[in-house]
Amino acid sequence: MIRVDLRSDTVSHPTPEMRQAMYEAEVGDDVYGDDPTVNRLQEMAAEMLGKEAGLIVSSGTQGNLSSLLGHATRGDGVIVGEMSHIYNSEAGGTSVLGGIVLRTVPNDRQGVIPAEAIRAVAAPGDYHKSPVKVLAIENTQNNAGGTAISPADTAEMVGAARDLGLKVHLDGARIFNSAVAQGVDPKELTAGADSVTFCLSKGLSCPIGSVVVGSAEFIDEANRWRKMLGGGMRQVGIIAAAGIVALESMIDRLADDHANARKLAEGLAEMPGVSIDLELVQTNIVRFDVPPGTGHGFAARMMEEGVYMNEGDSALRLVTHYGVDSEDIDFTLIAAERSIKAAAA
Ligand SMILES: Cc1ncc(COP(=O)(O)O)c(C=O)c1O
Structure with a gap:
């Protein structure tokens, strides 16, 4: 008999409070934007991460994909660390579905992408290469051992990207783990990013779901991609209700x-x-x-x-x-x- 399941934090079960909130959730059709529980979760998430708007998605993979498709188009390059989940473990979706070229660069042992690696890959002007439009970073960095990337290291990566005119996407599947481990406000880790995906279904223990946050304009665009990916869900307040409990009581x-x-x-x-x-x-x-x-x-x-x-x-x-x-x-x-x-x- 299995007593302890340490395969992943995704195996965590919803709490009794989540189940109760799901049972009682006020719902509407979220594709029409009229699910009040979803709207509340999205507003909470955006507020906590210092962005204008949020979008519930079915998974971290769908959040990363909707975001990258929102930032880049066919033939564009996206810089990712060679340890990144986007590159290693999302079935190549950005390339298959978006025609996006993932330009991998080395991570250091903490999972940080050195600024010079960003500059080396993204230097414009060589038509042999895909024009790089986006830098995608990850915090915590799963493949480095769940390392918590600091605000200073984040600012350095973001600074290099900004100098080159790149958008920044943060795969923050476990961004709250990072913030808690470092004792910082999560906004310090998300401040430089144009879009952030975080997962409700991992350490926060919800049964399903992730949220993308960004500017209101970007979230409109990500919503279009989510729809195309089959992620427009209906009375999804059932899921969002657990997410609200998670944001209120499962972070500390x-x-x-x-x-x-x-x-x-x-x-x-x-x-x-x-x-x-x-x-x-x-x-x-x-x-x-x-x-x-x-x-x-x-x-x-x-x-x-x-x-x-x-x-x-x-x-x-x-x-x-x-x-x-x-x-x-x-x-x-x-x-x-x-x-x-x-x-x-
Ligand atoms: C860093 C990171 N990003 C994204 C994901 C994808 O999340 P999901 O399994 O919900 O698609 C994971 C999943 O483990 C992850 O560890």
Whole structure:
């Protein structure tokens, strides 16, 4: 029986308060713009992230896609970090559906895109290259280990983009994790971006949904793309109601997930054969390596022990979330110790 599910924060379940709010939600047809619960969520989200308007979307992928299609067109280049979720894990949607060329550049180990890399790729005037129109950044940076990109690093990336006349999209799937981890107002992390996507369905524990925020004009444009992508939903206040509960009551508690991730990382760091960079464990994601070839066996044994995790050859990831407490971490560490021994045998 699975006791602890650490595959992702997306496995988190809605809270009882969310379920109640969903049951009671006042709804309307959101494609007509007349769902009051959706409108309230969108206004709240925009206000919290310092933008004029918001747009509920079905997923983070749909939010990133609607945003990039809103900023760039066929043949345009969008700079993304080679670690980015947009490049690695969104099925190439921007290229397939938008004819957009993703111009990948290296991230540093914290997940920041160095300003010189932006300048090198986006320099105008070479007709052999796709003209770069957008810089897309990610905070927290999932593939770097859920790292919380600072306001200063964000400002540097945004500054380089602005000098080149680029729009900036922020994939802030876990932007509230980043803000809580750094003790900053999320607006400090979103200030330079023209558009931001954040997810309700990850650490904030909602069953479905993400929100895009930006200027009122941009959100109109993103709405057109959302419609084209099949994301115009109707009585979606049912979903938005959970989102409102999340924004009101689920942000501060992300600090618990971060503390649990840290405890887990420190415990794993003690184990033979585990390689982990504790500096990069800044939020709710713990990335670590086990000896090559032992990752699948380790994960399979963890499953038998009651801990659900994704497999890999050597590089592995565990993610804490609402529903995982400190005792579950103790349980996980005991399971990990036994599983490492078994996988190595
Ligand atoms: C950084 C980041 N961006 C975007 C997404 C996409 O979100 P969704 O799974 O809701 O499409 C994810 C999902 O894990 C993510 O980690």
